[in-house]
Amino acid sequence: MKDVAARAGVGLKTVSRVVNGEPGVTPDTERRVQEAITALGFRRNDSARILRKGRTASIGLVLEDLADPFYAPLSRAVEEVARAHGALLINGSSAEDGERERELVLALCARRVDGLVVVPAGGDHRYLEPEIAAGVATVFVDRPAAGIEADTVLSDNFGGARAGVAHLIARGHRRIGFIGDLPRIHTAAERLRGYRAAMAGAGLPVDESWVALGPTGPDRVRADTERMLADRGPGPVTALFTANNRVTVTVVRVLAGRQRRVALVGFDDFELADLLTPPVTVVAQEPALLGRKAAELLFRRLEGSGDAPQRLELPTRLVPRGSGEVPPQP
Amino acid sequence: MKDVAARAGVGLKTVSRVVNGEPGVTPDTERRVQEAITALGFRRNDSARILRKGRTASIGLVLEDLADPFYAPLSRAVEEVARAHGALLINGSSAEDGERERELVLALCARRVDGLVVVPAGGDHRYLEPEIAAGVATVFVDRPAAGIEADTVLSDNFGGARAGVAHLIARGHRRIGFIGDLPRIHTAAERLRGYRAAMAGAGLPVDESWVALGPTGPDRVRADTERMLADRGPGPVTALFTANNRVTVTVVRVLAGRQRRVALVGFDDFELADLLTPPVTVVAQEPALLGRKAAELLFRRLEGSGDAPQRLELPTRLVPRGSGEVPPQP
DNA sequence: CTGAAAGCGCTTACAG
DNA sequence: CTGAAAGCGCTTACAG
Incomplete structure (x- = not known):
């Protein structure tokens, strides 16, 4: 210059x-x-400009996995809102590792991003307190933060799961399996709570062998599914509720190789669900809407909104397609 | 301080x-x-540090759409390599718009990213010359740049498409339709060239009504597919070659609603392809490998490699699953 | 082992 | 309409 x-x-x-x-x-x-x-x-040189002006016109996004078909549209939606506000997006994947999340978030703060959208992986976010005090706007999405008050955008995980399981009960199912994610993940816990509420609401007992939680890798999910389908103790399950898209896809594979028809309702919609045999009934969330709402909330904060931290809960939608309408088979 | x-x-x-x-x-x-x-x-405050040190420890990634199932894993792979080198990733979607690509790239350069991985959308990248001269390492991936020399990582689009079409010809098909992306996109043009080469290699004529290029939105693809399946002029096609995953998914939907069985080979693998009826035969690329190779090349440049610009071409793989093995039906 | 001075490339506040 | 000075928060090169 x-x-x-x-x-x-x-x-x-x-x-x-x-x-x-x-x-x-x-x-x-x-x-x-x-x-x-x-x-x-x-x-x-924008580095110099940023140093002088204080604002970086960039926001950070930390989520579990950029390549996951649930998070990719969320990420894109955040990007679009950022773009509309003239901001760039720096993003990173925590790989469901609390320590990695923390490193990423702090690196973004050191770069002085104006704000942060975070899908929390860790179990304690008090490390963010000094950052928030220093003025970094932060919005949590998909899952709430632990240990601090902050803006949060969630789906109705409890209600969605309860509705999905109630749908199976209404078709006559009494023995319904639940295959979910790690219980420390908020969405997994909420969906399990929804399952239990639906069963209890219909006066049905839950045999604990019908509940399987763990990592969503195919091996674990396959093993748990096969175990539940085997005839043991209280009789095999006649229906399954799968608590996220990764789990659903693996269970669809297991069921495809079997004679007996087992009803299935999955949490999260996924591409081509309607073209499978049978088409898969799901409880759909809107990942792009989650991202958009979170980003909009963030920019409202950046524009100076001083309201108390907000908590938004977006509705889910049951989409009957066939697999959830299969009647109980002996 | x-x-x-x-x-x-x-x-x-x-x-x-x-x-x-x-x-x-x-x-x-x-x-x-x-x-x-x-x-x-x-x-x-890393802004100050960056200003003084010159290096930002961040790289930029510009691609078509962060949410596309082909680009999401590519993006994640770039992120992993960046992380291994202690760099953050700033990324943005060009939405297949050359002007938007340019704006994004220049915004990233103004932030003084150390390097850039770009899936080009525009038809002229000479605007990057001053940036590259100023030392911003740049690698193009999935498609080559236009108008400048630079490191490039591609898939073997021509060879993959030729092999896919040859596979259909070997099953006895003579009237094969090609449904592709906009011809100005390099991958689309190369795959069309592969189709023509396979047909010519077998001594088969190509009726121009069998070739449909355009945007990959469902409406256009559906209309072109239905037109080709209708009995006209040289007789309806008995097989289709679809030139990317967005097109394939729409064509699968169209074929699902029809009596007559039409063979299908698609470029790009996609989740659940093996569970459809019939399972979909594809020419698979490895998006994550494209991303990884591009990022590795970028960091090699950042570490000072002064070789001439490289051009890597990754092989594709034909995955027969059923839809590509359907014999010609009258 | 420790620190004062200069400077990275801009913008801000002010004066002409 | 235009510009000289100070400063954003660090690091570099040097001296003690």
């Missing part, structure tokens, strides 16, 4: 004015400055 | 040493500085 000023024979401030399109420069001066800029290949 | 120094009764440089874990500080001094840091809630 100094070089540009020297070449154009003007002061630094004038170059700054031209670069930022500020008023108060004669057309003639402006032309001279523009010429110097192109001749020297000048490109403004 | 000034406050910390004052409170600890030391110089600025000593605080800097402690914050960066540099040697040459007595344990006692270090303790005093640490106390001041926690008491004041000091957090290093």
Whole structure:
């Protein structure tokens, strides 16, 4: 910039004015400055600008896995809102590891992102307190934070799961299995609570062999599914409720290889669910809407909204397609 | 940092040493500085650090759509490599718009990212010349850049498409339709070239009504598919080659609603392809590998490799599953 | 082992 | 309409 000023024979401030399109420069001066800029290949260094202005016009997004078909649209929605506000998006995957989440979040804070959208993986977010106190707006999405008060956008995991299981009960099922994610994950726990509420609401007992929680890798899910389908103790389950899209996909594979028809309702919609045999009934969330709402809340904070932390809960939608309407088979 | 120094009764440089874990500080001094840091809630401002050091330890990724099931794993792979090198990832979607790509790339350059991985959308990348000259390492992935020399990582689009179409020809198909993306997109053009090469190689004529190019939205693809399946002129096609995963998914939907069985081979693998009826034969690429190779190449440049620009071409793999083995039906 | 000075490339506040 | 000075928060190069 100094070089540009020297070449154009003007002061630094004038170059700054031209670069930022500020008023108060004669057309003639402006032309001279523009010429110097192109001749020297000048490109403004935003690092310096950021240092001086305080705002970075960038926000951070930390989620579990950028490549997961549930989080990818969420991420894209956050990006679109950021773009509409002239901000860039820095994002990273926590891989469901609390320590990695913390490292990422703190790295983003050190870069002085204006705000943060976080899908929490860790079990304690008090490490964020100094950052929030220092002015980093933070919104949690998909799951609530632990240990601090902050804006949060969630789906109705409890209600959605309860409705899905009630749907199976209404079709005559009495022995219904639940295959879910790690119980420390909020969404997994809420969906399990929904399952239990639906069963209890219908006066049905839950045999604990019908509940399987754990990592969503195919091996574990396959093993648990096969165990539940085997005839043991209280009789095999006639229906399954799968608590997220990764689990559902694996269970669909297991069921595809079997004679006996077992009813299935899955939490989370997924592409091509309607073209499977039978088409898969799901409790659908809207990942893009979660992302959009979270980002909008974030920018409202950045614009100075001083309301108390908000908690939004988005509804889910039961989509009957066939697999959830299979009657109980002996 | 000034406050910390004052409170600890030391110089600025000593605080800097402690914050960066540099040697040459007595344990006692270090303790005093640490106390001041926690008491004041000091957090290093990386913007200032970046301004001084020159390197930002961040790279940019610009692709078509973060939420696309093809690009999401590519993006995740780039993130993992960046993480291994201690860098953050800033990314954005161009939405297949050359102007938006340019804006994003230039915004990333203004932030002085150390390097750039780009899936080009625009048709002219000379705007990047000054940036590259200024030292921003750039790698293009999935598609080559136009108008400049740069490192590039591609799939074997031509060979993959030719093999897929040859597979259909070997099953006895003579009238094969091609449904592809916009012809200005490099991958789309290459795959079409592969189709034509396979047909020509078998001495088969191509009726131009069998070739449909355009945006990959469901309406256009559905209309073109239905048109090709209708009996007209040279007779209806008995097989279709779909040139990317978005197109394939729509065509699967169209075929699912029809009596006559039509063979199908799609470019790009996709989740659940093996559970459809019939399971879908595909020419698979490895999006994560594309991303990983591109990012590795980028970091090799950042470490100072001065070789001539490289062009990597990754092989594709034909995965027969059923839909591509359907014989010709009248 | 420790620190004062200069500077990274901008913007802010002010004066002409 | 234009510019000189100070400063954003660090690090670098140097001296003690």
